[in-house]
Amino acid sequence: xxxxxxxxxxxxxxxxxxxxxxxxxxxxxxxxxxxxxxxxxxxxxxxxxxxxxxxxxxxxxxxxxxxxxxxxxxxxxxxxxxxxxxxxxxxxxxxxxxxxxxxxxxxxxxxxxxxxxxxxxxxxxxxxxxxxxxxxxxxxxxxxxxxxxxxxxxxxxxxxxxxxxxxxxxxxxxxxxxxxxxxxxxxxxxxxxxxxxxxxxxxxxxxxxxxxxxxxxxxxxxxxxxxxxxxxxxxxxxxxxxxxxxxxxxxxxxxxxxxxxxxxxxxxxxxxxxxxxxxxxxxxxxxxxxxxxxxxxxxxxxxxxxxxxxxxxxxxxxxxxxxxxxxxxxxxxxxxxxxxxxxxxxxxxxxxxxxxxxxxxxxxxxxxxxxxxxxxxxxxxxxxxxxxxxxxxxxxxxxxxxxxxxxxxxxxxxxxxxxxxxxxxxxxxxxxxxxxxx
Numbered sequence: 140x141x142x143x144x145x146x147x148x149x150x151x152x153x154x155x156x157x158x159x160x161x162x163x164x165x166x167x168x169x170x171x172x173x174x175x176x177x178x179x180x181x182x183x184x185x186x187x188x189x190x191x192x193x194x195x196x197x198x199x200x201x202x203x204x205x206x207x208x209x210x211x212x213x214x215x216x217x218x219x220x221x222x223x224x225x226x227x228x229x230x231x232x233x234x235x236x237x238x239x240x241x242x243x244x245x246x247x248x249x250x251x252x253x254x255x256x257x258x259x260x261x262x263x264x265x266x267x268x269x270x271x272x273x274x275x276x277x278x279x280x281x282x283x284x285x286x287x288x289x290x291x292x293x294x295x296x297x298x299x300x301x302x303x304x305x306x307x308x309x310x311x312x313x314x315x316x317x318x319x320x321x322x323x324x325x326x327x328x329x330x331x332x333x334x335x336x337x338x339x340x341x342x343x344x345x346x347x348x349x350x351x352x353x354x355x356x357x358x359x360x361x362x363x364x365x366x367x368x369x370x371x372x373x374x375x376x377x378x379x380x381x382x383x384x385x386x387x388x389x390x391x392x393x394x395x396x397x398x399x400x401x402x403x404x405x406x407x408x409x410x411x412x413x414x415x416x417x418x419x420x421x422x423x424x425x426x427x428x429x430x431x432x433x434x435x436x437x438x439x440x441x442x443x444x445x446x447x448x449x450x451x452x453x454x455x456x457x458x459x460x461x462x463x464x465x466x467x468x469x470x471x472x473x474x475x476x477x478x479x480x481x482x483x484x485x486x487x488x489x490x491x492x493x494x495x496x497x498x499x500x501x502x503x504x505x506x507x508x509x510x511x512x513x514x515x516x517x518x519x520x521x522x523x524x525x526x527x528x529x530x531x532x533x534x535x536x537x538x539x540x541x542x543x544x545x546x547x548x549x550x551x552x553x554x555x556x557x558x559x560x561x562x563x564x565x566x567x568x569x570x571x572x573x574x575x576x577x
Contacts, residue, residue, distance in 0.1 A: 180554025204240035207351035239302035246275025248551035250504035302344035346464035
């Protein structure tokens with residue numbers, strides 16, 4: 140039995156009669172799912188619908204999948220041990236990382252990370268439960284989504300499910316802030332046991348998907364920021380001490396930076412150096428592109444993606460007794476490039492997410508989600524204003540899942556526009572028609 144192509148719930152009756160590879164089936168199930176389509180209406184940085192230029196969760200996921208697949212092909216040629224198939228978690232199949240990349244953001248609610256924060260707070264304060272986007276991915280893939288002939292989600296292969304699982308932990312354990320909800324973790328843990336995965340280690344494919352996500356975020360979001368005028372390509376902007384200080388503060392506050400050895404470098408000097416180097420590179424490319432800003436934006440983004448992607452490699456991780464996908468130079472982890480990427484990520488964060496207009500939109504979205512939650516959370520009244528198909532699903536499974544979790548499922552599945560529509564129906568003076576289909 141091929142452990143990588145194992146499906147938890149597939150039966151002969153639900154198998155496709157077509158002669159397709161199992162990962163091709165996974166790809167088809169993902170891109171044809173409603174959850175995937177809804178990504179087109181969910182915010183990446185700017186609100187979905189802000190303009191026809193800016194990225195949404197859908198276009199971001201497609202870009203991550205392209206980066207991940209190309210890097211996977213390259214690594215298959217560079218590392219002979221991958222072809223020896225020594226362990227199911229120490230393999231990299233381009234089709235698997237492509238599927239994982241397409242699915243990695245399915246669990247994000249409307250209005251970006253703000254929506255995630257609000258739902259988590261609302262669930263935690265009264266009900267003692269968590270909401271976390273990565274965990275919600277698995278609730279969608281393994282339960283909420285439906286495909287023909289199956290009531291158990293999309294029933295993806297083990298390889299793809301574990302490639303999505305970048306945080307291999309039970310979120311229900313005390314102190315966990317990232318992981319998988321307990322119900323789905325039981326099945327994920329069973330797959331990991333079948334594979335003999337070391338505790339706390341993710342597959343190489345999951346690590347590659349995660350790094351490709353960071354590459355896309357640190358380059359594409361900056362392109363959007365330049366297009367929106369939030370990142371101004373001049374020395375006054377890039378040499379502003381407040382910008383440098385804000386980037387540094389974000390790095391310090393991010394507890395995920397512990398392995399980058401920031402205490403071994405002059406952080407302020409490095410932040411200044413990376414920012415000025417980025418500006419100088421822009422100025423050079425701007426001249427090469429005949430002083431055309433749109434071409435320059437695309438070119439500088441492409442060069443950074445290429446730089447990062449070409450440095451992805453695999454090293455031994457003695458702390459975990461496993462292997463790690465990271466930036467590699469001369470056989471060693473390229474910590475300098477990791478820090479550089481982190482600075483660019485924080486540049487995007489402080490200039491886009493922390494912009495006061497974006498903060499106003501986030502405050503508005505926080506109010507909307509809170510009021511929607513208040514409207515739905517009382518079962519006797521909430522059940523009357525939630526679509527019938529959702530209520531049928533709840534009645535079938537209420538012995539396993541409490542009402543607050545289903546309310547979070549319903550709200551988190553909304554696109555930005557649909558959340559605003561439902562909000563307006565209940566709280567605006569007049570909007571839409573009762574004859575519209577949900």
